[in-house]
Every structure is written in structure tokens, then in C-alpha cells.
Amino acid sequence: MRTFPRRGRMIRALPHNAVVVEIGVNQGEFSQTILSKTSPRKLHLIDCWEEHHEGLDYPHDGFYAKQADHQSNFDLVRQRFAGPIATGQVAVHRGYSVPMLETLADASIDWVYVDANHSYEAVAAELAVLLRKVKPGGVIAGHDYISTPYWKERNYGVVEAVDEFCWRHGWELIGRTTGPGWDIDQSDNPSFAIRQKGLPPLWSWSREWLRLPARRAA
Ligand SMILES: C[S@@+](CC[C@H](N)C(=O)[O-])C[C@H]1O[C@@H](n2cnc3c(N)ncnc32)[C@H](O)[C@@H]1O
Numbered sequence: 001m002r003t004f005p006r007r008g009r010m011i012r013a014l015p016h017n018a019v020v021v022e023i024g025v026n027q028g029e030f031s032q033t034i035l036s037k038t039s040p041r042k043l044h045l046i047d048c049w050e051e052h053h054e055g056l057d058y059p060h061d062g063f064y065a066k067q068a069d070h071q072s073n074f075d076l077v078r079q080r081f082a083g084p085i086a087t088g089q090v091a092v093h094r095g096y097s098v099p100m101l102e103t104l105a106d107a108s109i110d111w112v113y114v115d116a117n118h119s120y121e122a123v124a125a126e127l128a129v130l131l132r133k134v135k136p137g138g139v140i141a142g143h144d145y146i147s148t149p150y151w152k153e154r155n156y157g158v159v160e161a162v163d164e165f166c167w168r169h170g171w172e173l174i175g176r177t178t179g180p181g182w183d184i185d186q187s188d189n190p191s192f193a194i195r196q197k198g199l200p201p202l203w204s205w206s207r208e209w210l211r212l213p214a215r216r217a218a
Helices: 007-012 029-038 067-080 082-087 097-102 120-133 158-169 204-209
Strands: 002-004 019-023 042-047 090-094 109-114 134-142 171-177 192-196
Touching: 002 007, 007 029, 007 171, 019 029, 019 097, 029 042, 042 067, 042 097, 067 082, 067 090, 082 090, 097 120, 109 120, 120 134, 120 158, 134 171, 158 171, 158 192
Parallel strands: 002 171, 019 042, 019 109, 042 090, 109 134
Antiparallel strands: 134 192, 171 192
8 A cells, every 4th residue: 555645646646548537526626637647538527516405415614615606616617628628538527426427337437536525425325336337457546535523523434435345345445645735736635545456457557556566567
């Protein structure tokens, strides 16, 4: 397992020229980082951009925005990525994460960054779908892998959902970030990266990251 000082460094070590999904886009700050650091062949951006009150969310969080703010965030993202949207490199999917993920083909995603609703229930539901949608040997990464009292009070359950998923399905933590920092590329909450145990590496980066002998590399 490797630690990285910040999430921008971690995703730079993930496959480039890949099929990537970001779940939870907001204003597209980290989407921009993904684009510039990893040049994805295809980047799917999924966000509901919708005010919601289902109780599973994080009401104390600044992202619990009013509908007008969500609409302007959505407009901003479409404007910000107008070029890559026009070329087909970026696809914007407005809707809730689980139904939007279901529109993607099974075993089509190289890696994904999960950063939407941070409740246990929401993350567990996303991981259950991603199990089918991520290519064998692919990576599920995400934000807010934290379980301190401050965040538990805010209904965060990322650690619980990710750890349970790994235990149930034979995945393992292969990376996490330390911090701290407030810059978007140095977001203070840790990020994680997990991968199914025992599968041969799909990409040359895996040999270095997973410290596998050269002969086992793809
Ligand atoms: C923390 S922000 C994403 C920040 C972004 N990843 C970044 O680092 O710049 C969370 C976003 O997730 C979206 N969201 C929350 N729950 C969602 C769900 N169930 N499905 C899709 N999007 C959701 C919110 O609309 C919000 O824009």
C-alpha cells in the first residue's frame, strides 16, 4: 500500500489515456485535475446537481447547495469543459450516481473517483454497482476516507462502506493520501484507492505501485 501526499499525486499514478469516471463533480475543480494529470481517453462526469434532502446527505456541508447554485455549477461545468465535451473526451451525466452508472457498460471503467454523497448507504450502493462496471484489475478511488467523530456527526460512512466492500469482495487498499491542506489538489480529507486482490496488473504503473516482480507485469 502506498501513501501519497495529496490526491492529485495519487491519481497521477493511475492509468493515463484510460476510461475514467468521477462521481460528484460540483464545479469541476477535481475533474480539471483528472484531465490535466491523466489525459483520460474518456472522462464521464456524474453529478445530480440537484438540491436534495433525503437525510442520507451531509446537511452541514457547503455542498448541500440550493437548486440555483446547483444549476450554476452545472452550467459552469458545461462551459468549463466545452472543448473536451465537443471532441467527445468528456461526457457529462446529470443524475443520481447509481442510475447514471447503470447506463455505462459492464467492465468498461479503468478507474473511478467517488466523491458524491458520503453516507455509508450511498457509498455502499455506488460500490455495489461499480463492482460490475469497473474492469477486472481496475481501481476504485475516492475522497473523504475518514471516520473521526467530527465527520461521523455529519453522517460520513466512507471508511465503513469501503472497508466492508473490500472484506466482502476480496479487494484491498492499495493507496491513500495523507494531507493536510486546503488547496483543491491538497484537500485535507484523505483519499483512498482499492483494487481486487490477486489479479494480474492491467497497466505498467501497477508493477511499481503494487511492487510486483517485473515478470508479472502486463
Ligand atoms: C464534494 S462535491 C464534489 C467535489 C468534486 N469531486 C471536487 O473535488 O471538486 C459533491 C457533489 O456530489 C453531488 N452529489 C451528492 N449526492 C449525489 C448522488 N447521490 N448522485 C450524484 N451526485 C451527487 C453533489 O451535487 C455535489 O456536487
